Amino acid sequence: MVAHLVRLKLTLLRNGLRRSPWQVVGLVVGAIYGLGALVLVVGSMGVLSVQEPDIRGLVVVLVGSVLVLGWWVVPLVAFGIDSTVDPARFVTFGIPRRSLLTGLALTGLIGIPGVVSAGSALALAGVWWRTPVALVVGIVCSVIGLATCVIGARATTSAASTLVASRRFREVAAALAVLPFIVVGPILGRLSDSSAITARTLEQIAEVLSWTPLGAAWAVPGDVADGQWATAAARFGIAVATLLVVVVVWDRAFAHALVNPAHEKVSTRGHGLGWFDRLPATPLGAVTARCLTYWARDPRYALAVAIVPVLAIVFYVVSPDGGLVLLIGPIAGYLMGWGISADVAYDGTAFWTHVAAPLHGTTDRLGRVIAAGTIAVPAVVVLTIGSALLAGQPEVIPALLGLSFGVLLTALGGSSVLSALVVYPVQLPGENPFQTKQGASMATVLSQFAGWLAVMALSLPEIVLAVLAVRGGSATLGWVTLVVGILLGSVLLAIGVRIGGRALDRTGPDLLRKIVAFA
Incomplete structure (x- = not known):
């Protein structure tokens, strides 16, 4: 035997x-x-x-x-x-x-x-x-x-x-x-x-x-x-x-x-409808509630959150006195904002409900942004202020907040456009979130890289202002960076949601066809 x-x-x-x-x-x-x-x-x-x-x-x-x-x-x-x-x-x-x-x-x-x-x-x-x-x-x-x-x-x-x-x-x-x-x-x-x-x-x-x-x-x-x-x-x-x-x-x-062979346990306890009970019974509320549920329970989304404090630890270990530590907030803003660039792909074949329902693309984009922002904004605030205090430079907090919010809002706008245009194979629910799926084309890699470059280019005004404020020690320039970052980022986010919504109305059926082919 x-x-x-x-x-x-x-x-x-x-x-x-x-x-x-x-x-x-x-x-x-x-x-x-x-x-x-x-x-x-x-x-x-x-x-x-x-x-x-x-x-x-x-x-x-x-x-x-x-x-x-x-x-x-x-x-x-x-x-x-x-x-x-x-x-x-x-x-x-x-x-x-x-x-x-x-x-x-x-x-x-x-x-x-x-x-x-x-x-x-x-x-x-x-x-x-x-x-x-x-x-x-x-x-x-x-x-x-x-x-x-x-x-x-x-x-x-x-x-x-x-x-x-x-x-x-x-x-x-x-x-x-x-x-x-x-x-x-x-x-x-x-x-x-x-x-x-x-x-x-x-x-x-x-x-x-x-x-x-x-x-x-x-x-x-x-x-x-x-x-x-x-x-x-x-x-x-x-x-x-x-x-x-x-x-x-x-x-x-x-x-x-x-x-006693192991098997999946099915809970019979009632938990209500979660976020669907708490948010308005509107298309926007439904999309936001569903996405908040994903952010809270889906490990593929949770990794975008979990990696942020890990990077903070790494940066602090490598450069505890400043330098890299001050980049924690802006990098967290980019990672959490760009995290929804694969939202449609993560929906999988369930995306058919968005295609079949009388749901405007702009509503879909905005609901996903609100859900991501609910988690990203507090995290970015805490990490940005914490990094400045760790570096012993509390005077640079306004400049860092302006840069972090500018990058976050710009990344949310950019990912709203990209996820309406490109889907690629991703891990299915229940699979190891760290494994790599076969089938991603060079076009996918290039689209991600192009999106990253676009976010960095559009964030240049607040990047330049933040660098000048931090190096020059100018409190006034720091507050200017905060205002510019929030206003410019908000404008770019609104443009991204609008463009992404219109694109999704046009490409939704084709995206669904590709997702079904991946499955």
């Missing part, structure tokens, strides 16, 4: 590649990337193998711990990964659970992540080739560590199967999981520039990890090489106990999942 499951996984992968040439392209790209990563790890471990034992042990523990953590965490948010042999598919088969668990564990190594991880684990063991006993122990511990990676991944996903089955959990988890990856680069750069990360700091981190389930297995060969047999035995015990725990957790969670 174990061999049959392995053959089944290979067959499913082969058949999947025959279904679409894009999957072949994806596999080739992934294989190249994985091979490059593996060559990098093996080469680095080869260089490391001639270093002192303490350095070898330090690096091996850190790399091994990251490997284990990645296997345990990534499957929880990268839903859809390795779904070819989903345990839920075996609910109706009378397969002995032990055979099923063994087979599914081995299938976890089939694929690019499994091959790269296995090669990396052996490379971590090969670091100790100069000490034969440590090399043998390292190979054994690498097998234990690799098994902990794969089975731990199965255990976490099986134990969280009820939550992962919930679309809301998947959406929130995906949004939260990507945030550390956005800020980690600037933070590490800042720390390295300030010499905050020293060899002693890395040694302390590795020492802590070596006594945890993440790094215990990888630390044992180093202890053997140093002749610390008691410490090696203690850490080996932690590694074996960790493997046994994840096996038991997976076994129990898997047994429960087989009897």
Whole structure:
């Protein structure tokens, strides 16, 4: 049965590649990337193998711990990964659970992540080739560590199967999981520039990890090489106990999942009509209410909001004394204003209701702008004032507010025009909001770039005034920037809504046809 499951996984992968040439392209790209990563790890471990034992042990523990953590965490948010042999598919088969668990564990190594991880684990063991006993122990511990990676991944996903089955959990988890990856680069750069990360700091981190389930297995060969047999035995015990725990957790969670397969829960509690209860029963009120509901509940919209505070953190880490910090407000205004440029595409086939209803294009455009502005205006005010205070320049608040509002209003007007002219494939509701959809043409990319350039060009008056006010320290010029930004932005927004509305009246059926073709 174990061999049959392995053959089944290979067959499913082969058949999947025959279904679409894009999957072949994806596999080739992934294989190249994985091979490059593996060559990098093996080469680095080869260089490391001639270093002192303490350095070898330090690096091996850190790399091994990251490997284990990645296997345990990534499957929880990268839903859809390795779904070819989903345990839920075996609910109706009378397969002995032990055979099923063994087979599914081995299938976890089939694929690019499994091959790269296995090669990396052996490379971590090969670091100790100069000490034969440590090399043998390292190979054994690498097998234990690799098994902990794969089975731990199965255990976490099986134990969280009820939550992962919930679309809301998947959406929130995906949004939260990507945030550390956005800020980690600037933070590490800042720390390295300030010499905050020293060899002693890395040694302390590795020492802590070596006594945890993440790094215990990888630390044992180093202890053997140093002749610390008691410490090696203690850490080996932690590694074996960790493997046994994840096996038991997976076994129990898997047994429960087989009897109680996860499914989407449907709430029966009444919540009223939400924003539709609060806004007037008019075409404008209906469009605004629907869009506000999307901004509050759809992760594709929520990302436009979530990315703003993340950028604020990044800018503050990179330049805490000014400079980039002062750009937080204007950039937030652009991102949140331009966020509705894909509104029609995000509507999907439900856009037919706008086409079929006696709804004027201008009303549609204005309703979307009001919904976006309800969230964007307070956010821009808070971020702009906060950035000025963080930079220690409260006197530039009027100038920054004028620039931020000017960019926000101009972006809302520009996106109102663009979304009435261009649609492109976007993530469907419930899909990972970070994945990239195939089918977007070069015309789409160019239209987005052209829209960005147009917004920047139309915002030049307030940009110039704001730069002069901030650099010259002129309070009067700052207030002039505020007035110009609001007035000019409002005029451009009104023009954009009007032009976009007329365009939508003309292009609505054609946009719907394209959206249906994407679906």
